Amino acid sequence: MSQVKVGIIMGSQSDWPTMKLAADILDELGVAYEARIVSAHRTPDRLWDYGKTAVDRGLEVIIAGAGGAAHLPGMMASKTRVPVVGVPVQTKALSGVDSLYSIVQMPKGFPVATMAIGAAGAANAGLMAAGILANSDAELAARLDKWRDDLSASIPEVPSDD
Ligand code: RP5
Numbered sequence: 432m433s434q435v436k437v438g439i440i441m442g443s444q445s446d447w448p449t450m451k452l453a454a455d456i457l458d459e460l461g462v463a464y465e466a467r468i469v470s471a472h473r474t475p476d477r478l479w480d481y482g483k484t485a486v487d488r489g490l491e492v493i494i495a496g497a498g499g500a501a502h503l504p505g506m507m508a509s510k511t512r513v514p515v516v517g518v519p520v521q522t523k524a525l526s527g528v529d530s531l532y533s534i535v536q537m538p539k540g541f542p543v544a545t546m547a548i549g550a551a552g553a554a555n556a557g558l559m560a561a562g563i564l565a566n567s568d569a570e571l572a573a574r575l576d577k578w579r580d581d582l583s584a585s586i587p588e589v590p591s592d593d
Contacts, residue, residue, distance in 0.1 A: 433463050434463065434489055435463045435464060435465050435488075435489070435490070436462070436463065436464075436489060436490060436491040436492065436564055437457060437462060437463070437464040437465075437490070437491070437492050437493075437494065437560045437564070438464065438465055438467065438481070438485065438490045438492075438493045438494070438513075439453055439454055439457075439464055439465065439466040439467070439493075439494045439496075440466075440467050440468070440469040440481065440493060440494070440495050440496075440503065440507065441466075441467075441468055441469070441495070441496045441497065441503070441520075442468070442469070442470045442471065442472075442473075442496070442497035442498065442501065442503050442520075443468065443470060443473075443497075443498075444468060445498075446496050446497065446498060446520050447466075449496060449518065449520050449521070449549060449550060449553045450466070450494070450496045450518065450520075450553055451553075452550055452553040452554045452557070453494050453496075453518065453553045453554065453556045453557035453560070454466060454557070455554075455557070456554050456557030456558055456561065457557050457560065457561065459578065460557075460561045460571065460574050460575060460578060461571070461574060462557075462560070462561055462564060462571065464560075467481065469481050469495075469503065469507075470497075470503065471497070471502040471503040471506045472500070472502070478503065478506055478507065478510070479510060481507070481510075482506075482507050482509075482510025482511040483510060483511070485510075485511040485513045486511060486512065486513060490511075490513050491513065491514075491563065491564060492513065492514050492516060492559075492560040492563050492564065493507055493511070493513050493514070493515045493516070494515075494516045494518065494556045494557070494559075494560055495507050495515055495516070495517055495518065495543075496517070496518035496519075496520050496553060496556070497518075497519075497520060497530065497533075497534070498519070498520030498521070498522045498527065498529075498530045499522050499524070499525075499529050499530060499533070500529070500533055501517075501519060501520070501529070501530040501533040501534050502533060504516075504517030504518075504534050504543045504545075505517075505533075505534060505537055505541065505543055508537065508541045508542060508543050509541050514542075514544065514563065515542075515543050515544065516543070516544045516546060516556045516559050516560060517534040517535070517543040517544065517545045517546065517556075518534075518546050518552045518553050518556050519531040519533070519534050519535075519545065519546070519547075519548045519549070519552060520548075520549065521548055521549035521550075526548070527548035527549055528548070530548065531545070531548050544559060546559070558575075558578075561575050562575060
């Protein structure tokens with residue numbers, strides 16, 4: 432595969448079943464990515480190093496997912512100008528509203544593009560990353576257009592009783 436331009440980072444191994452849905456979309460669209468566990472609280476030095484080297488390593492989008500006190504996306508946005516797409520992971524205690532609120536209310540100057548809570552948000556993060564890269568990659572743009580057309584075509588016009 433080509434140069435890795437998308438980093439998928441998450442606060443814990445327990446986030447991977449959700450974040451894998453972003454990876455699955457990127458696989459479908461032929462977009463190279465790396466996946467890493469980078470915790471704002473448990474591995475802050477790893478977070479700092481990841482953010483500090485992101486531009487030089489050629490990353491163009493970072494998808495960051497975390498749950499609960501979900502500081503990873505915002506802290507990553509404060510450390511690199513690479514666009515950060517935030518995924519609020521669904522939690523048991525508060526259903527992911529805690530994650531959403533932790534990610535979405537960034538102060539002016541350090542944006543995080545915050546997705547929906549959970550599975551849909553992770554898949555959409557993959558699509559968002561692909562859309563950003565497609566602006567400068569005509570072949571990826573064609574694959575993404577087809578992916579979207581196929582999804583539209585799969586939606587029946589008439590509801591079924593089954
Ligand atoms: C966050 O705490 C992680 O992003 C995860 O969603 C949550 C729980 O982590 P574990 O206790 O399952 O490792 O930092």
